[in-house]
Amino acid sequence: MVQIPKQHSAQPAAPHKSVPGAVPTSADVARLAGVSRATVSYVLNNTSAVRISEPTRRRVHEAAKELGYVPHAAARSLRAGHTRIVLVPTPDVPIGPLYSTFLNELQWALSRLDYTVVQYGRVGLSGDAAARAWAELRPVAVLGPVGMGADGIAVLRRSGARAVITLGPEPVEGAHALLTDHRHVGRVAAAHLLSRGHRRIGVVMPKEPGLDTFAVPRLEGVREEGAETVPLRLAYDEQDAAQVAAQVSELGLGAVFAYNDEYAMLLMRALQDAGVDIPGDVAVMGADDLMLGRLLRPRLSTVRLDLPSGQELAELVDRLVREPDQDAEPEPREALAVTLVARESA
Amino acid sequence: MVQIPKQHSAQPAAPHKSVPGAVPTSADVARLAGVSRATVSYVLNNTSAVRISEPTRRRVHEAAKELGYVPHAAARSLRAGHTRIVLVPTPDVPIGPLYSTFLNELQWALSRLDYTVVQYGRVGLSGDAAARAWAELRPVAVLGPVGMGADGIAVLRRSGARAVITLGPEPVEGAHALLTDHRHVGRVAAAHLLSRGHRRIGVVMPKEPGLDTFAVPRLEGVREEGAETVPLRLAYDEQDAAQVAAQVSELGLGAVFAYNDEYAMLLMRALQDAGVDIPGDVAVMGADDLMLGRLLRPRLSTVRLDLPSGQELAELVDRLVREPDQDAEPEPREALAVTLVARESA
DNA sequence: TTGAAAGCGCTACCAA
DNA sequence: TTGGTAGCGCTTTCAA
Numbered sequence: 001m002v003q004i005p006k007q008h009s010a011q012p013a014a015p016h017k018s019v020p021g022a023v024p025t026s027a028d029v030a031r032l033a034g035v036s037r038a039t040v041s042y043v044l045n046n047t048s049a050v051r052i053s054e055p056t057r058r059r060v061h062e063a064a065k066e067l068g069y070v071p072h073a074a075a076r077s078l079r080a081g082h083t084r085i086v087l088v089p090t091p092d093v094p095i096g097p098l099y100s101t102f103l104n105e106l107q108w109a110l111s112r113l114d115y116t117v118v119q120y121g122r123v124g125l126s127g128d129a130a131a132r133a134w135a136e137l138r139p140v141a142v143l144g145p146v147g148m149g150a151d152g153i154a155v156l157r158r159s160g161a162r163a164v165i166t167l168g169p170e171p172v173e174g175a176h177a178l179l180t181d182h183r184h185v186g187r188v189a190a191a192h193l194l195s196r197g198h199r200r201i202g203v204v205m206p207k208e209p210g211l212d213t214f215a216v217p218r219l220e221g222v223r224e225e226g227a228e229t230v231p232l233r234l235a236y237d238e239q240d241a242a243q244v245a246a247q248v249s250e251l252g253l254g255a256v257f258a259y260n261d262e263y264a265m266l267l268m269r270a271l272q273d274a275g276v277d278i279p280g281d282v283a284v285m286g287a288d289d290l291m292l293g294r295l296l297r298p299r300l301s302t303v304r305l306d307l308p309s310g311q312e313l314a315e316l317v318d319r320l321v322r323e324p325d326q327d328a329e330p331e332p333r334e335a336l337a338v339t340l341v342a343r344e345s346a
Numbered sequence: 347m348v349q350i351p352k353q354h355s356a357q358p359a360a361p362h363k364s365v366p367g368a369v370p371t372s373a374d375v376a377r378l379a380g381v382s383r384a385t386v387s388y389v390l391n392n393t394s395a396v397r398i399s400e401p402t403r404r405r406v407h408e409a410a411k412e413l414g415y416v417p418h419a420a421a422r423s424l425r426a427g428h429t430r431i432v433l434v435p436t437p438d439v440p441i442g443p444l445y446s447t448f449l450n451e452l453q454w455a456l457s458r459l460d461y462t463v464v465q466y467g468r469v470g471l472s473g474d475a476a477a478r479a480w481a482e483l484r485p486v487a488v489l490g491p492v493g494m495g496a497d498g499i500a501v502l503r504r505s506g507a508r509a510v511i512t513l514g515p516e517p518v519e520g521a522h523a524l525l526t527d528h529r530h531v532g533r534v535a536a537a538h539l540l541s542r543g544h545r546r547i548g549v550v551m552p553k554e555p556g557l558d559t560f561a562v563p564r565l566e567g568v569r570e571e572g573a574e575t576v577p578l579r580l581a582y583d584e585q586d587a588a589q590v591a592a593q594v595s596e597l598g599l600g601a602v603f604a605y606n607d608e609y610a611m612l613l614m615r616a617l618q619d620a621g622v623d624i625p626g627d628v629a630v631m632g633a634d635d636l637m638l639g640r641l642l643r644p645r646l647s648t649v650r651l652d653l654p655s656g657q658e659l660a661e662l663v664d665r666l667v668r669e670p671d672q673d674a675e676p677e678p679r680e681a682l683a684v685t686l687v688a689r690e691s692a
Numbered sequence: 693t694t695g696a697a698a699g700c701g702c703t704a705c706c707a708a
Numbered sequence: 709t710t711g712g713t714a715g716c717g718c719t720t721t722c723a724a
Contacts, residue, residue: 023484068501070501070505073482073483074423074429074484078420088465090453090454090457093450094450104436107436107465116464117467118463118464119465120462120463121463135416136419138420159416266641291582291583295584
């Protein structure tokens with residue numbers, strides 16, 4: 001599976017002799033400083049249980065610096081029996097500025113807490129195969145294994161993960177669930193549109209694959225709120241937008257709820273280019289409350305989403321890692337706050 | 347530094363006895379299958395140098411499945427002497443859809459090639475401290491250590507990194523350099539504006555910290571092309587945009603080059619709200635060629651950037667890992683293609 | 693205050 | 709075809 005250069009076996013070099021080109025180990029440091037490996041470890045880790053004399057400390061530090069010694073994380077965690085790795089999924093598809101900002105923040109906050117963030121792409125593995133691949137790294141925490149079943153979670157748990165946190169519409173057994181139910185988004189938008197007298201609502205669904213994870217629940221939310229929905233598939237380009245705009249007119253739709261602000265902007269422009277008045281002829285709503293919505297004319301009405309901050313989530317991870325039993329199976333809690341932002345377009 | 351639960355030392359449990367709650371090892375599998383650990387390794391890795399009988403294979407596989415055995419990546423790479431880890435920097439600050447799409451693509455492509463992508467945030471460490479922290483993971487490749495000097499690169503190299511690739515304006519010794527010189531962006535924009543008779547150009551610089559890495563070179567490019575530049579600091583909000591718009595009028599600026607399309611849109615809207623005609627009174631140019639530029643009226647003139655695709659970059663990494671000496675110090679090559687996209691706003 | 697040595701989980705050599 | 713075993717680099721107990 002992995003090709004390994006036979007550098008070691010080629011010549012069974014005399015033990016305890018440092019090869020020039022090789023990466024220095026703590027043994028090399030020990031030799032140079034004239035102490036034992038144990039002492040090196042004590043000094044470099046500031047082990048408080050042991051007192052090492054100043055001269056020895058200095059010698060060790062100097063030797064380490066001279067050799068450019070860098071400890072080997074894998075060896076350390078093998079010995080320790082656990083890692084500081086937090087696994088974070090790479091979304092299969094670019095998912096918008098909102099989410100990528102959130103991820104960024106999260107990574108930053110986790111790094112601050114001295115965790116190593118590993119982004120793991122699924123790359124076509126099924127839920128359980130993915131779980132096994134992830135478990136090989138022995139992560140101390142795993143975030144948002146979307147679409148992973150209870151079995152996968154169990155594998156992760158058995159492999160030593162002390163915190164498994166899902167972000168998704170429904171709780172998964174064995175994981176700490178942060179519910180992000182995007183149906184709320186659709187409901188809020190629909191409620192607003194309904195209150196303005198629109199009973200039939202066109203719902204813009206991205207043609208781009210992968211976004212359905214969010215788009216479908218948003219559509220469902222609109223339906224649940226009691227509106228009649230007309231799905232409109234829209235690719236993120238101008239040509240397609242012109243076609244959908246025509247479709248909106250043909251169908252006599254008086255209101256449209258777009259997947260998010262970007263798709264709303266795209267469609268709104270196409271409608272305006274076709275001479276449609278907004279909100280007079282067609283009311284348009286977006287979602288995500290991006291800056292661009294404020295810059296459009298008319299100003300875009302939208303739905304704001306508040307995810308937990310990366311900071312908060314990082315702290316949750318840290319807490320679960322430290323006290324794993326505490327909330328083994330806590331009440332799943334809604335983590336997605338949703339607010340109407342009524343401006344001019346609807 | 348890391349608190350380690352003393353689960354092992356608490357009771358020096360009899361060796362070779364599998365503890366129920368613990369993570370199963372290959373020894374557990376061997377015991378259950380009634381074979382040696384070596385055999386387990388052979389079977390599970392499909393080692394071609396050794397032939398194992400079918401019945402034995404089956405027994406091993408069954409035992410592994412029953413125990414839910416998952417190999418330990420750290421132990422494996424400790425033994426192997428190298429990892430499949432590729433270190434990728436987390437940008438300190440959200441950096442726009444263009445770059446995050448690129449990163450995403452890259453991660454996906456690397457995962458496909460069986461690399462483990464680790465995102466490492468700098469978290470306030472200086473270049474060389476960061477290099478040491480990164481080297482602890484013994485990555486086989488490191489991408490884009492921005493602002494890291496030759497020393498840092500050397501540490502990484504000595505720790506076993508076979509590919510060190512920088513993306514930045516200038517080559518760094520010891521690394522494979524992909525030059526991304528954003529001055530080109532400014533030059534192309536300035537050339538266009540100059541050809542339209544604008545000699546004095548307002549240059550919008552984001553107030554947001556971290557973006558200066560790109561903003562400053564873009565400004566320099568404008569200057570190098572022979573224009574007189576007037577820096578305009580702009581925060582990404584409407585209030586500030588209104589102020590800057592007023593400033594543009596006061597200064598009698600006839601042309602503005604914004605850091606990117608988003609800032610251009612922001613300023614353009616503010617100018618229009620103030621009754622300024624575009625491009626009649628003020629010509630506006632953006633950069634990055636985002637979709638939103640096409641949707642503005644007038645349509646936004648901009649500069650398109652083409653980074654190498656994630657796929658290409660992943661292949662480069664793979665090639666360097668396989669043949670490290672080949673291009674130890676190759677000719678640094680320009681990796682950022684820059685094209686003028688002239689539309690209506692300038 | 694320091695050193696010797698065991699052992700974390702795994703793979704690959706060598707011997708049977 | 710299979711097993712024994714050394715050893716990757718590190719930390720930590722125990723003994724000196």
